[in-house]
Amino acid sequence: xxxxxxxxxxxxxxxxxxxxxxxxxxxxxxxxxxxxxxxxxxxxxxxxxxxxxxxxxxxxxxxxxxxxxxxxxxxxxxxxxxxxxxxxxxxxxxxxxxxxxxxxxxxxxxxxxxxxxxxxxxxxxxxxxxxxxxxxxxxxxxxxxxxxxxxxxxxxxxxxxxxxxxxxxxxxxxxxxxxxxxxxxxxxxxxxxxxxxxxxxxxxxxxxxxxxxxxxxxxxxxxxxxxxxxxxxxxxxxxxxxxxxxxxxxxxxxxxxxxxxxxxxxxxxxxxxxxxxxxxxxxxxxxxxxxxxxxxxxxxxxxxxxxxxxxxxxxxxxxxxxxxxxxxxxxxxxxxxxxxxxxxxxxxxxxxxxxxxxxxxxxxxxxxxxxxxxxxxxxxxxxxxxxxxxxxxxxxxxxxxxxxxxxxxxxxxxxxxxxxxxxxxxxxxxxxxxxxxxxxxxxxxxxxxxxxxxxxxxxxxxxxxxxxxxxxxxxxxxxxxxxxxxxxxxxxxxxxxxxxxxxxxxxxxxxxxxxxxxxxxxxxxxxxxxxxxxxxxxxxxxxxxxxxxxxxxxxxxxxxxxxxxxxxxxxxxxxxxxxxxxxxxxxxxxxxxxxxxxxxxxxxxxxxxxxxxxxxxxxxxxxxxxxxxxxxxxxxxxxxxxxxxxxxxxxxxxxxxxxxxxxxxxxxxxxxxxxxxxxxxxxxxxxxxxxxxxxxxxxxxxxxxxxxxxxxxxxxxxxxxxxxxxxxxxxxxxxxxxxxxxxxxxxx
Amino acid sequence: xxxxxxxxxxxxxxxxxxxxxxxxxxxxxxxxxxxxxxxxxxxxxxxxxxxxxxxxxxxxxxxxxxxxxxxxxxxxxxxxxx
Ligand SMILES: Nc1nc2c(ncn2[C@@H]2O[C@H](COP(=O)(O)OP(=O)(O)OP(=O)(O)O)[C@@H](O)[C@H]2O)c(=O)[nH]1
Ligand SMILES: [Mg+2]
Numbered sequence: 001x002x003x004x005x006x007x008x009x010x011x012x013x014x015x016x017x018x019x020x021x022x023x024x025x026x027x028x029x030x031x032x033x034x035x036x037x038x039x040x041x042x043x044x045x046x047x048x049x050x051x052x053x054x055x056x057x058x059x060x061x062x063x064x065x066x067x068x069x070x071x072x073x074x075x076x077x078x079x080x081x082x083x084x085x086x087x088x089x090x091x092x093x094x095x096x097x098x099x100x101x102x103x104x105x106x107x108x109x110x111x112x113x114x115x116x117x118x119x120x121x122x123x124x125x126x127x128x129x130x131x132x133x134x135x136x137x138x139x140x141x142x143x144x145x146x147x148x149x150x151x152x153x154x155x156x157x158x159x160x161x162x163x164x165x166x167x168x169x170x171x172x173x174x175x176x177x178x179x180x181x182x183x184x185x186x187x188x189x190x191x192x193x194x195x196x197x198x199x200x201x202x203x204x205x206x207x208x209x210x211x212x213x214x215x216x217x218x219x220x221x222x223x224x225x226x227x228x229x230x231x232x233x234x235x236x237x238x239x240x241x242x243x244x245x246x247x248x249x250x251x252x253x254x255x256x257x258x259x260x261x262x263x264x265x266x267x268x269x270x271x272x273x274x275x276x277x278x279x280x281x282x283x284x285x286x287x288x289x290x291x292x293x294x295x296x297x298x299x300x301x302x303x304x305x306x307x308x309x310x311x312x313x314x315x316x317x318x319x320x321x322x323x324x325x326x327x328x329x330x331x332x333x334x335x336x337x338x339x340x341x342x343x344x345x346x347x348x349x350x351x352x353x354x355x356x357x358x359x360x361x362x363x364x365x366x367x368x369x370x371x372x373x374x375x376x377x378x379x380x381x382x383x384x385x386x387x388x389x390x391x392x393x394x395x396x397x398x399x400x401x402x403x404x405x406x407x408x409x410x411x412x413x414x415x416x417x418x419x420x421x422x423x424x425x426x427x428x429x430x431x432x433x434x435x436x437x438x439x440x441x442x443x444x445x446x447x448x449x450x451x452x453x454x455x456x457x458x459x460x461x462x463x464x465x466x467x468x469x470x471x472x473x474x475x476x477x478x479x480x481x482x483x484x485x486x487x488x489x490x491x492x493x494x495x496x497x498x499x500x501x502x503x504x505x506x507x508x509x510x511x512x513x514x515x516x517x518x519x520x521x522x523x524x525x526x527x528x529x530x531x532x533x534x535x536x537x538x539x540x541x542x543x544x545x546x547x548x549x550x551x552x553x554x555x556x557x558x559x560x561x562x563x564x565x566x567x568x569x570x571x572x573x574x575x576x577x578x579x580x581x582x583x584x585x586x587x588x589x590x591x592x593x594x595x596x597x598x599x600x601x602x603x604x605x606x607x608x609x610x611x612x613x614x615x616x617x618x619x620x621x622x623x624x625x626x627x628x629x630x631x632x633x634x635x636x637x638x639x640x641x642x643x644x645x646x647x648x649x650x651x652x653x654x655x656x657x658x659x660x661x662x663x664x665x666x667x668x669x670x671x672x673x674x675x676x677x678x679x680x681x682x683x684x685x686x687x688x689x690x691x692x693x694x695x696x697x698x699x700x701x702x703x704x705x706x707x708x709x710x711x712x713x714x715x716x717x718x719x720x721x722x723x724x725x726x727x728x729x730x731x732x733x734x735x736x737x738x739x740x741x742x743x744x745x746x747x748x
Numbered sequence: 749x750x751x752x753x754x755x756x757x758x759x760x761x762x763x764x765x766x767x768x769x770x771x772x773x774x775x776x777x778x779x780x781x782x783x784x785x786x787x788x789x790x791x792x793x794x795x796x797x798x799x800x801x802x803x804x805x806x807x808x809x810x811x812x813x814x815x816x817x818x819x820x821x822x823x824x825x826x827x828x829x830x
Pocket of ligand 1: 161
């Protein structure tokens with residue numbers, strides 16, 4: 001009864017199942033968690049823990065672990081390996097599970113039972129959740145859960161996680177199982193003879209016995225299940241990672257001789273396993289599932305698929321859909337954007353009204369409000385973008401798009417599997433890079449991971465929208481249906497993806513050469529996007545955008561402000577500003593006088609900023625960025641935005657707020673940019689400069705978090721450095737080409 | 749096209765759209781076959797071709813799956829005459 005003593009620690013309960021069966025939905029329902037849910041396989045790629053608000057007499061509390069989906073415990077991809085590691089207690093940050101909840105898709109029982117048959121071998125207390133219960137009827141099926149529970153010898157609960165049905169039953173069954181595990185000697189797990197492995201060939205079981213003894217004698221005791229996996233999986237598989245280095249060559253030798261021996265006994269590794277397990281499954285489901293014999297007719301889903309997966313209609317649909325999304329973002333976002341912009345200006349004016357000119361007021365108004373405010377303006381864009389992304393992800397379209405793109409990706413030597421991480425990088429490269437874990441082929445995974453940051457993530461939106469709204473004419477073409485601004489935005493979104501094509505080809509050809517990979521992927525069923533899922537995704541993103549504005553962007557704004565404010569003497573400027581404000585407060589002020597003060601202030605401001613640290617850095621950097629059409633200020637702003645792309649908007653906000661050049665009617669950053677001039681009076685910005693900045697940001701690697709994620713996923717600094725160098729080179733070249741082409745086009 | 753009407757087993761790619769077949773054999777490297785079987789593609793299961801091509805769209809026991817195996821594995825099916 002050693003277990004009894006452990007009751008003051010939390011119980012760890014793992015949620016496992018095939019991909020897209022509703023694990024994360026159940027996780028959220030059970031503990032109010034915020035795990036991401038989406039209707040395609042491979043949404044969850046790392047483990048996520050949350051505490052379940054449940055009182056349990058044997059454990060202090062319950063820690064629930066949501067895991068990536070997997071079809072079997074012989075892990076082939078990095079996300080599957082996470083699930084296996086957690087289940088076997090090999091993950092350092094998670095305690096070995098005290099119980100497992102296996103989620104089965106009730107509409108695809110046989111296939112899902114395969115994983116269960118393996119999980120049962122781990123000899124952990126197990127609860128089965130038969131999810132998607134609501135879909136059974138629609139698919140013309142009936143399932144006898146009681147009978148299934150009896151034939152499996154495991155507690156079975158019927159659930160519809162997305163509809164929050166059966167959640168209380170899962171909770172009470174889980175408590176029961178945990179209590180039973182602590183109170184009985186059998187811990188409530190199945191006898192060995194009831195497991196699928198009982199029907200493995202005798203010779204195989206004997207070899208496992210022998211190896212079990214051998215590993216014990218080596219001081220490295222392994223569980224039976226682990227030894228079975230070593231024998232069955234090939235040597236690249238995850239199961240080999242548990243072997244200590246000191247005995248690894250000996251283990252390889254032993255496994256090889258054991259396999260040879262088994263081959264002489266007529267045991268065909270690995271296929272005997274699947275056959276034995278399906279044999280076991282067949283016995284368990286007798287009389288459990290009943291399918292109505294319906295006349296086969298073409299379902300709505302088939303009819304939709306006929307269009308959406310059509311060779312070129314499907315592609316056309318995809319492009320049109322993306323175009324429509326970008327058009328509607330520009331259309332819907334404009335008035336809330338104006339609202340926020342107005343709000344930040346109003347706050348700035350209030351602060352100015354309350355404080356006398358000086359460094360503190362400048363820090364607040366020019367540094368923080370102008371910097372952070374300039375970024376916050378783009379909140380509506382981000383919210384609308386994520387609304388569309390969430391809808392696409394939850395309706396089941398994504399896996400169709402991956403299917404269609406496979407034809408194209410296979411020409412590059414990759415597969416449709418790479419499409420989903422790339423698509424997800426349009427939201428943000430970090431989850432995109434993480435999602436490459438689902439790609440089994442290591443070379444494909446590396447190529448995908450290295451091109452993912454080229455996809456136009458949402459952090460580029462502020463840069464694009466700022467430049468587009470300031471320098472692209474607000475016109476509509478094609479009978480008023482297509483806005484030019486929306487079209488330019490769409491083009492910017494496409495640039496990264498288009499450049500990624502030759503980059504992928506080159507990488508695949510010269511850096512990661514190898515045979516073309518295969519592609520197998522399950523398509524999810526179509527469904528109406530769930531309001532909860534969509535709302536949660538948008539909300540989560542909005543919060544993280546605000547959090548970023550409040551942390552990273554706040555800090556860089558302050559730093560940039562300091563660099564642009566010091567070391568100059570601002571006393572003259574402060575005096576002049578105070579005079580101007582007094583003048584403006586006077587209702588019968590002299591127009592000419594106000595004008596004179598304003599121009600003097602602008603002169604002072606631009607003198608001060610050019611003598612500041614930032615100004616000095618600008619002079620140093622100007623020769624490098626001059627070929628791109630930028631002045632030193634843009635150069636410094638770009639340099640300062642190394643931590644994250646959207647920071648450029650904040651730094652420009654601060655620089656132009658400090659640097660003068662505005663008149664009293666100045667309306668935010670876009671207006672400030674339009675009125676910025678070179679010393680000789682020519683405007684700094686025109687369409688060519690704007691395009692060169694946008695192209696630079698489309699291709700550059702200005703995002704520390706992305707580089708850190710690449711480092712973490714590849715376990716080496718080599719790849720983030722490689723990404724940074726190749727992307728920055730591409731960005732510089734791209735910006736230079738576009739600037740010169742545009743200049744020629746605008747002024748031949 | 750004549751092939752799929754013959755009573756002999758054919759590679760799954762040869763199934764015409766909207767026709768069905770029963771898997772009778774899987775050939776290729778064993779580790780690939782192991783994966784296919786884990787995914788539920790195994791002898792005796794029913795496959796309906798939805799969208800043929802190098803990457804094809806199939807319904808395997810009613811569940812849609814897309815597949816491109818290239819030369820790594822072959823799924824042989826016995827077409828079912830409607
Ligand atoms: N009809 C129905 N849909 C469900 C149910 N449970 C989950 N879903 C939907 O199934 C899809 C997949 O849900 P997830 O919770 O993301 O599945 P998952 O198992 O975590 O998926 P991966 O992390 O990709 O392995 C989502 O669109 C859910 O809304 C259910 O009981 N009934
Ligand atoms: Mg999940």
